[in-house]
Amino acid sequence: MPIHFLAEAVWTGIPWLPSGWTILKLTIAVAVIGLIKWYSMGASNTAERQMHGKVVMITGGTTGIGASIALRLAERGAQIVLLVHQSPKDLFLIDFIDDLREKSGNELIYAEQVDLSSLYSVRQFATRWIDNAPPRRLDMIILCAATLTPAGKPRTLTSEGLEEAWMVNYLANFHLLSILSPAIRAQPPDRDVRILFATCSSYITSPPIEDGSEALKKKDWAPAKAYARSKLALMMFGHAFQKHLDAYKRPDGAPMNARVIFVDPGYSRTPGMRRWLTRGTLWGLALYLVFWQNVWLILKSSEGGAQSFLYAAMDVTFGRGAGGKLVKECQEMDYARVDIKDEKAAKKLWEGSEKLIERVEREEAVRRALEKKEQEKAAKGKAPEDKSNEKAEVTAKGAEKPKSRRQKKAK
Numbered sequence: 001m002p003i004h005f006l007a008e009a010v011w012t013g014i015p016w017l018p019s020g021w022t023i024l025k026l027t028i029a030v031a032v033i034g035l036i037k038w039y040s041m042g043a044s045n046t047a048e049r050q051m052h053g054k055v056v057m058i059t060g061g062t063t064g065i066g067a068s069i070a071l072r073l074a075e076r077g078a079q080i081v082l083l084v085h086q087s088p089k090d091l092f093l094i095d096f097i098d099d100l101r102e103k104s105g106n107e108l109i110y111a112e113q114v115d116l117s118s119l120y121s122v123r124q125f126a127t128r129w130i131d132n133a134p135p136r137r138l139d140m141i142i143l144c145a146a147t148l149t150p151a152g153k154p155r156t157l158t159s160e161g162l163e164e165a166w167m168v169n170y171l172a173n174f175h176l177l178s179i180l181s182p183a184i185r186a187q188p189p190d191r192d193v194r195i196l197f198a199t200c201s202s203y204i205t206s207p208p209i210e211d212g213s214e215a216l217k218k219k220d221w222a223p224a225k226a227y228a229r230s231k232l233a234l235m236m237f238g239h240a241f242q243k244h245l246d247a248y249k250r251p252d253g254a255p256m257n258a259r260v261i262f263v264d265p266g267y268s269r270t271p272g273m274r275r276w277l278t279r280g281t282l283w284g285l286a287l288y289l290v291f292w293q294n295v296w297l298i299l300k301s302s303e304g305g306a307q308s309f310l311y312a313a314m315d316v317t318f319g320r321g322a323g324g325k326l327v328k329e330c331q332e333m334d335y336a337r338v339d340i341k342d343e344k345a346a347k348k349l350w351e352g353s354e355k356l357i358e359r360v361e362r363e364e365a366v367r368r369a370l371e372k373k374e375q376e377k378a379a380k381g382k383a384p385e386d387k388s389n390e391k392a393e394v395t396a397k398g399a400e401k402p403k404s405r406r407q408k409k410a411k
């Protein structure tokens, strides 16, 4: 039988086998797909560093790229402090941390509640962190959280009245680092402290930034513009923050050991990216699922997006020399804009941000105080009501007396 079959295949060919031309076309198609996928996967991190005992604070560490970074650093023994906007009692968060601990084999993973859309929440956390003597150990801060309003969705304001992208992507980081600055500067000189800022190539398309007040104007607002602007502002601030650190004269005379590093992860398949691609709609999600293979082909995974962060976190070269480097695809890159290093522009933005924070915090403090007063008033207002209830009870009891007397009389 097999001999017959082989002889027939040799002499007449296999009927169900495609022609040579079809096979060639298929091979080319597979090779092209393979090449695109290989290119879109991006570079892999090859750097390693001893992370045991190091304290890493991370925002946006519960989903997407941030979650992959947290897992990889936890696997290497780092103590992870997740800054999350959920309550520590949130069941999903508890589950997430349990899962992370199990996967990484590291129990030193905690969460602190910090809502980056609230200046008050950022201040509460940061002041609690620095209110410690001696200063708490802090080896790395990874600023990964961000928000991007999908196209077609309306402009969102935070509870404090600030444009959301500006607040979460830029101002919250400005506020957090400004308060944590003494804790960063107080780290012993032998410690290699790194502050990783997540950026995005969209910063190139941002309009120029003045004092930041333009980001809060309703006029000309567009989701992509707001996101790009917040990332450019973040980079300008990052540079200025490095200067601020470098200018500090340490009491021990040692040079500054904290360095800012900007990281562009490249386009990745994360919940944030999915929300943007689907425009936050159900029909968008349906289209996303239909074309998922295209998304898979063109975009990296979250793990792929985390590679440049891991490189910036662990490569030995970033622990030496000047800070303020930009990393993309696991290599150092140049900036595509000169205003990032413009000291005058950065100063204007810094001062504008400080003024804005001061104003909003003052207004919010007044609002909270008024609210408290109102609550106290309401509680006091309730008290006389209670008394009147008591009175009513007394009257009711009093009313019972004649009844009892009458009853007595009747007796």
Ligand SMILES: NC(=O)c1ccc[n+]([C@@H]2O[C@H](COP(=O)([O-])OP(=O)(O)OC[C@H]3O[C@@H](n4cnc5c(N)ncnc54)[C@H](OP(=O)(O)O)[C@@H]3O)[C@@H](O)[C@H]2O)c1
Pocket: 059, 060, 061, 062, 063, 064, 065, 066, 083, 084, 085, 086, 114, 115, 116, 117, 118, 143, 144, 145, 146, 147, 168, 198, 199, 200, 201, 264, 265, 266, 267, 268, 269, 270, 271, 272, 273, 305
């Ligand atoms: N994905 C990409 O293609 C891409 C490309 C270039 C740059 N980047 C940058 O890389 C970073 C990570 O991107 P990603 O796509 O992984 O982000 P993502 O999926 O959108 O996740 C954002 C993270 O930020 C957190 N977050 C949002 N608002 C917050 C708030 N008010 N307070 C506290 N946390 C808040 C989210 O927490 P919840 O999940 O709990 O809301 C989430 O963990 C971002 O800075 C992004 O701009 C991403």
